Amino acid sequence: MSLEKNSIHEGIITGYESGGMGVCRLDGQVVFVERGVRGDRCRLRIVKALKNKAYARIEELLEPSPHRQEPCCPAFPKCGGCDFWHMQYEEELFAKRQRVQDALERLGGQSVPELEIVGGENFHYRNKAMYPCATEEGRPVAGFYRRRSHQVIPQENCAIQSPLADQLKEGVLRWAETCGVSIYEEETGRGFLRHIYVRTGKQGALLTLVVTSWKVxxxxxxxxxxxxxxxxxxxxxxxxxxxxxNRVLGEECRTLWGEGRLQDSLCGVEFSLSPLSFYQVNQPQAQRLYEQAVEYAAFSPEDTLLDLYCGTGTITLVMARHCREAVGVEIVPQAVEDARENARQNGITNTRFLCADAGQAAQQLLEEGFRPTVMVVDPPRKGLDEKAREILLRMNPRRVVYVSCDPATMARDIRQLTEGGYRLEKVRAFDLFPRTANVETVVLLLRETNPLTVEIRMEVETGEVKEHPTYKRIQEYVQEKYGFKVHTAYIAEVKRMVGLDMHKAPNAVEQRKHEYHPCPPEKVEAIKDALRHFGLIAE
Structure with a gap:
């Protein structure tokens, strides 16, 4: 049987690939079928034939799967916003569970036979809508892009967006038509109105117009x-x-009317959200996911937390109430500012946020002597970068909670972490984006009982074992004995001065407001005294 382009074949859909396409086998080859549902018996037309696989569309549905349903959205499948309205929700959860399970077993080398997925509300769950604008028959329209294109499919009542977002969209379109507002054209770069962006929360709705001029x-x-x-x-x-x-938002915002930020709460923490702030789009499901992450972390009051890729600090601030100290790391300056402001507004004082690349920040913290007992990582789709994985293993936290938006890169990272001395203890998937192919996963990794490294200092004469002091403990010693504060950069400078191991300059993370000056002589002597006190240098 030949799988040439445009050839017709009969087949049965048996499962799903990672993007949600149906999968069947024809003549020993894997065929991916757009909008196929497990159990469908159908006649397929091959639309693309490759050496080891092919792509097909359903030409005729001979026997529909019992999991198939009629889409409730009139724009599906033309609109590219959703993937799964053609199947029942329980089947969608099956497809997502299979995706996570396959990734962990095939790419991660893990066995997870009892993987659970937590489903959520299908309708109107999103608190964020970004509608691209266009002109259709001389009138302004807004909606979402057609799949794999930039053609705007107008939407009146999106099934997954908040009704408030649709209401505001229609209000903006009435204004644009009434006042003759020009709509942006991608081809020429001309026009005023590019996107209608709505964020909703417990307080109400915040409207942002993406425009090409401040003159409205x-x-x-x-x-x-x-x-x-x-x-x-x-x-x-x-x-x-x-x-x-293709980037939707510019870097500068101005408030035209009312408030420039929206207030919302998550796991008992209040968040002030600017248009540029990252925030989970499905608040109820995000709360369930974060509660699971807190449960996996299993904090004691003396635990210390490092949250890599912390965004606006949502996980950091939620977890800070359960531990002694929480450090968040994020590379986007605006997000770090938001995190610090959210901590201030909530009166959370045991946090600090560093603006840096995850690997770079972790390196500095390692040099400072900061050893988190719990680490949370919530990386972008590409997963952990190599430096961050390396530093994680060197920091050797007791528990690692991995929050993932991409099962494949998560599985790759878990394989490398388990090879480095951790074991996968628990895993649970969460559907934060019903009716789309995206799925989130929370994983608990535990350090094996024989850790890779233990940083200690042994005094041979007395047999005394001293714990390696953190920069914070050195700062506290100096403050208590000498009455002044010393920056971590000064401690690092003195450590290099006396020949202690340093991997690189530790000043690359916290952005200074002033030019750096060498450590003053009196602070050099105070830091040396602290190093002698903790047994790092001889008397």
């Missing part, structure tokens, strides 16, 4: 129409983006 046509009309269409509106913000790029 008839702003009073815009404000009136939006307040009329959505009474819970708390503010209207402008975001300027003049670049010809």
């Amino acid at each position: 046509p008839q702003p009073e009309k815009l404000i009136a129409l939006c307040r009329e269409s959505c009474p819970p509106l708390v503010g209207i913000v402008l975001n300027k983006n003049t670049r010809q790029t």
Whole structure:
């Protein structure tokens, strides 16, 4: 049997690939079938034939799967926002569970026969909508892109977005049509209105217009129409983006009316969200995921936490209440500012946030002597970078909670961490994005009973074992004995001065507001005294 392009074959869908396409086998080859459902018996047309696999579409559904359903969304499948309206939700959860399980077993080398997935509400669960704008028959429209294109499919009532978002979208479109507002054209870079961006929360809704100029046509009309269409509106913000790029948001925002931020809460912590802030789009499911992460972390009051890729500090701040100290690391400056402000507003004082690459920050913390007992990593889709994995293993935390948005890169990282001395203890998947192919996973890794490294100092004469002091303990010693504070950079400088091991300059993470000056002589002597006190240098 030949699997040439446009050839017709009969087959049965037996499972799913990672993006949610149906899978069947024809003549020993794997065939990926768009919108196929497990159990479908169908006639397939091959649309692309490769050496070891092929892609097909359903030409005729001979016997529908019992898991198949009629889509409730009129824009499906033209709109590229959703993937799974053609199947029952329980089957969607099966597909996502299979995706995580296959990744862990095939790529991660782990056995997870009892993997559980936590489902959520299918409808109107998203608290964030970004509608690209376009012109259709001379009128402004907004919706979502057609799959694999930048053609806008107009949407009136999106099944997964908040009704407030749709209401505001319609208010903006009425203003744009009434006032003759020009719509941005990707091809030419001309036009004023690019995207309508709505964020919703317990307080109401915040509208952001992505525009190419700060000069808004008839702003009073815009404000009136939006307040009329959505009474819970708390503010209207402008975001300027003049670049010809696929990136939606520019770097600068200005408040046109009302509040420039939206308040929301997650696991008892209040968050102040700017248009540029990252925040989970499914608040109820995110809360369940974070509660699971806290349970896996199993904090004691003396535990210390390192949260890599912390974003605006959501996990850091939720977990900070359960441990002695929490450090969050994030590379985006605006996110770090938001994290610090959220900590301040909530009165959480046992946190600090570093603006840096995850691997770079972990290296500095390692040099400072910071050894977290619990580490949380929530990396982007590419997973942990090599430096972050290396430093994690050197820090050797007792427990690692890995939060993942990509099962394949998570499985790769878990394989390397288990080879480095950890074991996979627990795993649970969460559906934060019902009706799309995305799935989140929370994994608990435990350090094996014989850790890879233990950093201690042995005094041979007395047999005394001294724990390696952290930079914080050195700072506390100096403060108590001499009455002044010393920066971690000064401690690192003195350690290099006396010949103690240093991997690289530790000043690359915390962004200084002032030019760095060498450590003053009196502080050099105080730090040397602390190093002698802790047995790091001779008397």
